[in-house]
Amino acid sequence: MATQGDDDERSFFSEAPVRQATKARQAPTEKPHYLGHRDRLRERFASAGPDALPDYELLELLLFRLIPRADTKPVAKALLARFGTLAEVLGAPVGLLQEVKGIGPAVAIELKVVAATAQRMARGEVQGREILSSWQQLLDYCRSAMAFEAREQFRILFLDKKNALISDEVQQTGTVDHTPVYPREVVKRALELSATAIILVHNHPSGDPTPSRADIEMTKEVIDAAKRLGISVHDHIIIGRKGYSSMKGLLLI
Incomplete structure (x- = not known):
């Protein structure tokens, strides 16, 4: 013999809509426009060498690894506009580098690591000679x-x-x-x-x-x-x- 509670329960489940497990269709995502630019720039560097690239493009190449998910061209150009040359960008203090939009503490430190590496290379050219x-x-x-x-x-x-x-x-x-x-x-x-x-x-x-x-x-x-x-x-x-x-x-x- 069914109780009132049983009727309520049967009624609840009978009225519940049947949900079918359907796989939502995902729209194909487009690759960010800067990824193709990065590939082309790397190819040009590999085929033509560093002298074929202006300072801002060399700086872009460097920033690719430091800022992996963003368009680095505006950042590279902003750095050069602020400091003047690629050498001056690498020579700038960490605090001033961070004043440029897109440059956080981690990227600023990495740029200084690159600068220190370049100095060690230059010193190696004269050490003991x-x-x-x-x-x-x-x-x-x-x-x-x-x-x-x-x-x-x-x-x-x-x-x-x-x-x-x-x-x-x-x-x-x-x-x-x-x-x-x-x-x-x-x-x-x-x-x-x-x-x-x-x-x-x-x-x-x-x-x-x-x-x-x-x-x-x-x-x-x-x-x-x-x-x-x-x-x-x-x-x-x-x-x-x-x-x-x-x-x-x-x-x-």
Whole structure:
């Protein structure tokens, strides 16, 4: 004998609609437009080489792996518009990189890793080699290491009796327009490394590599202190975004 509860239950299930398991048709999804562009750009890089690509396209290629699911062309162009050149993008501080739309902390750090790798490669070109015969490689290394620093750095290249690079050290870091240099400390470190010659290098964050009067006077003080102990100062190079100056080449020392 059915109870009222049984009737209610039968009624509930009898009135429930029968749901058939049907597989929803999914509309075919189109690939993002930038994927084809990425493939074409990679192919052009592989077939024609890096010289066939302008800076923004090389930067795009780099950003492909750092920003995998977005169109990187606007980001690459925004970076170049903000900093000027590919070298200046890689040389920019992390904080400034993140001011560009599309660049977060992770991407900014990865760009700095690329910059550090390039500097290591440039240093490898001069490490242990006779510096005076590898002058252009030396300048390329110094520019990659210092040209885009926001503060002045005073760097010393210590050389052995064959003018091969023993060590490259940043001795002092200063402000945007001044770095304190202590000739005694320069000579002391040269003696510790058994260096017989040194090359002084510092950067001008203003971008203009023209030596100042203070630069010239400081260099002469270092030359005098080093000369007493048989250490030669081959040159003092000033690095800027607009190029470099050689005090020896300018006949200032």
